[in-house]
Amino acid sequence: AQTVTQSQPEMSVQEAETVTLSCTYDTSESDYYLFWYKQPPSRQMILVIRQEAYKQQNATENRFSVNFQKAAKSFSLKISDSQLGDAAMYFCALHSGGGADGLTFGKGTHLIIQP
Amino acid sequence: NAGVTQTPKFRVLKTGQSMTLLCAQDMNHEYMYWYRQDPGMGLRLIHYSVGEGTTAKGEVPDGYNVSRLKKQNFLLGLESAAPSQTSVYFCASRAGGPWETQYFGPGTRLLVL
Numbered sequence: 001a002q003t004v005t006q007s008q009p010e011m012s013v014q015e016a017e018t019v020t021l022s023c024t025y026d027t028s029e030s031d032y033y034l035f036w037y038k039q040p041p042s043r044q045m046i047l048v049i050r051q052e053a054y055k056q057q058n059a060t061e062n063r064f065s066v067n068f069q070k071a072a073k074s075f076s077l078k079i080s081d082s083q084l085g086d087a088a089m090y091f092c093a094l095h096s097g098g099g100a101d102g103l104t105f106g107k108g109t110h111l112i113i114q115p
Numbered sequence: 116n117a118g119v120t121q122t123p124k125f126r127v128l129k130t131g132q133s134m135t136l137l138c139a140q141d142m143n144h145e146y147m148y149w150y151r152q153d154p155g156m157g158l159r160l161i162h163y164s165v166g167e168g169t170t171a172k173g174e175v176p177d178g179y180n181v182s183r184l185k186k187q188n189f190l191l192g193l194e195s196a197a198p199s200q201t202s203v204y205f206c207a208s209r210a211g212g213p214w215e216t217q218y219f220g221p222g223t224r225l226l227v228l
Binding site for chain 2: 004006033042043044045046047050052091093095097101102103104105106107108
């Protein structure tokens with residue numbers, strides 16, 4: 001079975017500062033994909049960034065970047081220049097080759113942006 | 116292009132009643148999924164489909180059935196609702212390989228009394 005763990009139920013950051021959200025995962029598969037999804041109060045799930053396990057280079061999407069440490073099975077999300085619109089629940093998710101086709105999600109981190 | 120839509124948005128059921136949640140996507144995606152989200156939890160996979168006419172069990176399939184008679188629709192059925200099925204249900208779809216984005220619907224909030 002695969003698992004995703006987010007150890008920070010809530011994080012708070014000042015507007016314009018940088019924050020890092022943690023995620024660790026476990027899978028026995030060598031072929032897998034990692035994702036960060038954002039869920040604002042509207043409940044809509046929005047893809048923030050993705051990482052293929054076979055790629056060593058960390059993914060970057062504008063102000064969002066990841067620190068992918070494959071040996072440590074760690075996949076953290078860094079948000080630079082935090083904006084009020086970044087306030088949301090953030091979910092780390094894993095898709096691996098074995099078992100059911102679908103995403104395994106962590107429990108989420110509630111990100112608060114202080115103005 | 117509406118993306119992924121879900122019907123209804125909110126529903127209240129009594130224990131033992133049945134209902135069907137409808138998910139529709141207009142992106143010609145092969146893969147479709149049903150997840151549930153409970154307070155303090157991430158989303159958990161209920162059932163999924165890798166193409167028209169196919170369905171498979173996910174992590175928490177008990178008490179639910181699904182059908183995918185048309186490529187664009189994925190139905191989730193509750194034959195005899197239980198309070199433990201009170202949740203927010205999300206449908207998602209994906210075009211191709213697992214690296215591709217799953218697009219989510221807006222969710223259906225279900226309350227079982």
